Each structure stands twice: as C-alpha cells, then as structure tokens.
Amino acid sequence: MTHHTTSRATFRRTLAAFAALPVLALAVGCGGGEESGTKDDGVASVPGEKADASGGSAKESGGGSGKGKSAFYDAQMDYVRCMRGKAGVKDFPDPKLSGHLDWTKIEKLDDPTGTGEVTKGGKDNVCGPEMQKAMRLEPERDAQKDYESLLAHATCMRDEGVSEFQNPTMSAGNAVPGGDPDPANPRIDTESTVYKQAREACKGKLLDGLDGMQ
Structure with a gap:
C-alpha cells in the first residue's frame, strides 16, 4: 500500500x-x-455554547x-x-x-x-x-493579532518565492486564513523545494496555535 x-x-x-x-x-x-x-x-451558537441572558452565546x-x-x-x-x-x-x-x-x-x-x-x-x-x-x-484569541500574524506569514511566503500564496481576510470579526487560492483544487505545490524552504523561513511569523492554518 x-x-x-x-x-x-x-x-x-x-x-x-x-x-x-x-x-x-x-x-x-x-x-x-x-x-x-x-x-x-444574529449569528447562531455552535454546539456546546450556552445562551447568555441577552440571547447571545457564552x-x-x-x-x-x-x-x-x-x-x-x-x-x-x-x-x-x-x-x-x-x-x-x-x-x-x-x-x-x-x-x-x-x-x-x-x-x-x-x-x-x-x-x-x-x-x-x-x-x-x-x-x-x-x-x-x-x-x-479553546481559550479565546485576539482575532486582530491572529490576522496580523497570518498576514505577515503570507507576505513572507510570497517573498520567499511562493507567489500565489494568498493573504488572510477578516470576516465577522474572525481571522480567516489565506494560503492556496483554491484549497479544494490546490494550485500551490506543497511538496516543492521552494515551498518547503519558504515554510521553514516563515514559520516564526505564526503565533502559537496558527501553525497548520495556512
């Protein structure tokens, strides 16, 4: 196999x-x-969250x-x-x-x-x-700091030769990772030497808990 x-x-x-x-x-x-x-x-609670007194979720x-x-x-x-x-x-x-x-x-x-x-x-x-x-x-995170970390990482990846690496975005107060333009049909070769060298060079840009995100 x-x-x-x-x-x-x-x-x-x-x-x-x-x-x-x-x-x-x-x-x-x-x-x-x-x-x-x-x-x-108006955002629905995910399973495991409890409604607070104002109808939100805790x-x-x-x-x-x-x-x-x-x-x-x-x-x-x-x-x-x-x-x-x-x-x-x-x-x-x-x-x-x-x-x-x-x-x-x-x-x-x-x-x-x-x-x-x-x-x-x-x-x-x-x-x-x-x-x-x-x-x-998972303890709550600072979404803005996470976004800045992901953005610095994405910029570094492009600087290191992975030209198609996309920036993260912010959506409803959450940092959404960037990376491959089309994750369902990857355009970035993650097994290439250039990509692996870039990952090694840029890994210090990611805050703890963000490795593996993009």
Whole structure:
C-alpha cells in the first residue's frame, strides 16, 4: 500500500468543512482552530455554547471549574488518545503545553489511504466528537493579532518565492486564513523545494496555535 504524507492542502479542505460553523472561522481541526471573542448579533451558537441572558452565546472556555486552558489541554489529549486508538494513528503526537496540536509533527505522519484521515479525525470521522469538543474549549484569541500574524506569514511566503500564496481576510470579526487560492483544487505545490524552504523561513511569523492554518 502506498503511503502519503499529510499535506496542508488536505487540512485546508478540512477547514472548509468546518466553515459552516459561523464562529469557527479560525478552526484548525482541533487545535489549529481558533475562535475570536466577537459574537455578531444574529449569528447562531455552535454546539456546546450556552445562551447568555441577552440571547447571545457564552463560550465554554470561560472561567470556572473545568474551563480554560487546562480543560482545553485535557480535551486535546482526549482527541489525541482517540486518534491513537480508534483512528489507529499510533504515532499521533501529544499537543503542545499550550494545548494546541503540534502540526510540525502531524505533517510528518503517513496517511495510509491518501484521503486525509490523519487530519480529519480518523476514518469516517471517528474522532470528530473529540475534535469538536477541543475546538469549543479553546481559550479565546485576539482575532486582530491572529490576522496580523497570518498576514505577515503570507507576505513572507510570497517573498520567499511562493507567489500565489494568498493573504488572510477578516470576516465577522474572525481571522480567516489565506494560503492556496483554491484549497479544494490546490494550485500551490506543497511538496516543492521552494515551498518547503519558504515554510521553514516563515514559520516564526505564526503565533502559537496558527501553525497548520495556512
């Protein structure tokens, strides 16, 4: 059986699937996924959010027992254990101390079927519930800082020779990653030497939790 290394293009397609969740524009498949603290009127709550007194939604990652960074890390570990067990990805790495997944290591894993299972919660999304729980529990981020980080990274990628690399955008107060102009039909060769050298040169531009985003 031919083994394929996981690709950012595959993960970007995964992100597209989560775009239907309005406040998860920065969702990075359980750990690359970010939510901003901005909630626009009329935006539906995602599963796991609780309505506040004004009819809005309160994020699960607030203070209190079982919440915050510790709960986020624990939820990510549940996802990691699921990926190692049910999904059969024995070498799936531990999350960073911040709770975010380590995409530098994840990208080196083999994808036996070539379908992106390693970045999609396993075959038939067997670890999807654990993935989404971790996404919901991620502590709130500063969307403007995330946008500036993604923009600096995109600019660096173009400067390093990946001319088609797109800038991020802002949508409803959320930073939406850039990267390939068409994630569903990738135009950027992520296996090229130029791309890999650019990734290495520009990785310092990304804030923790944004690696793997674009």
